[in-house]
Amino acid sequence: GAVVSQHPSWVICKSGTSVKIECRSLDFQATTMFWYRQFPKQSLMLMATSNEGSKATYEQGVEKDKFLINHASLTLSTLTVTSAHPEDSSFYICSARMATTNYGYTFGSGTRLTVV
Amino acid sequence: GQNIDQPTEMTATEGAIVQINCTYQTSGFNGLFWYQQHAGEAPTFLSYNVLDGLEEKGRFSSFLSRSKGYSYLLLKELQMKDSASYLCAVRIQAGTALIFGKGTTLSVSS
Numbered sequence: 001g002a003v004v005s006q007h008p009s010w011v012i013c014k015s016g017t018s019v020k021i022e023c024r025s026l027d028f029q030a031t032t033m034f035w036y037r038q039f040p041k042q043s044l045m046l047m048a049t050s051n052e053g054s055k056a057t058y059e060q061g062v063e064k065d066k067f068l069i070n071h072a073s074l075t076l077s078t079l080t081v082t083s084a085h086p087e088d089s090s091f092y093i094c095s096a097r098m099a100t101t102n103y104g105y106t107f108g109s110g111t112r113l114t115v116v
Numbered sequence: 117g118q119n120i121d122q123p124t125e126m127t128a129t130e131g132a133i134v135q136i137n138c139t140y141q142t143s144g145f146n147g148l149f150w151y152q153q154h155a156g157e158a159p160t161f162l163s164y165n166v167l168d169g170l171e172e173k174g175r176f177s178s179f180l181s182r183s184k185g186y187s188y189l190l191l192k193e194l195q196m197k198d199s200a201s202y203l204c205a206v207r208i209q210a211g212t213a214l215i216f217g218k219g220t221t222l223s224v225s226s
Binding site: 006032034036041042043044045046049091093095097105106107108109110112 | 149156157158159160161203211212213214215216217218219221
């Protein structure tokens with residue numbers, strides 16, 4: 001089946017530093033990847049949509065200069081949280097859309113980010 | 117804006133049947149999804165409905181009524197491992213991201 005590998009699984013960083021999260025589609029080409037954020041006991045909130053080779057589309061209220069998304073190839077998308085602050089601590093999940101099925105949305109395993 | 121509502125919490129006992137409801141008011145509709153999520157893990161796909169009616173998949177079934185903006189997930193023969201959060205999600209347009217409800221935390225006791 002379709003697999004999306006996301007890493008790191010968890011990361012602790014100091015305030016002011018940057019953190020990069022990677023998502024790779026292992027056995028299919030992901031033309032579109034979606035990045036979500038999930039706070040404790042809340043649902044997944046869409047942050048941005050990235051299409052291979054083009055700029056990401058950010059949801060209202062998400063700072064594009066703070067959350068840098070790169071989708072340089074059909075199998076890799078990255079999210080960089082720049083100048084992280086404690087309020088950025090959250091669970092970040094990517095999701096890749098498979099073009100071959102109408103319901104093929106595969107999620108990565110998530111990254112727990114803690115900013116101290 | 118988009119609105120997807122689910123109950124926050126539900127409890128049930130092993131072997132029972134539980135129905136989790138979801139209502140939605142969205143600017144478009146191109147399918148409704150149900151996912152299961154255990155704490156600290158990624159969601160896993162359970163079911164997909166785009167036409168009215170019932171989709172059955174083993175112990176899990178999902179129903180959709182587009183005219184009522186309503187869906188439910190039915191879980192039969194509940195097991196302890198079914199304790200998890202169940203997320204209802206709507207796709208507004210083909211190929212776009214899923215918009216999630218807040219999820220329903222189901223606790224199954226023996």
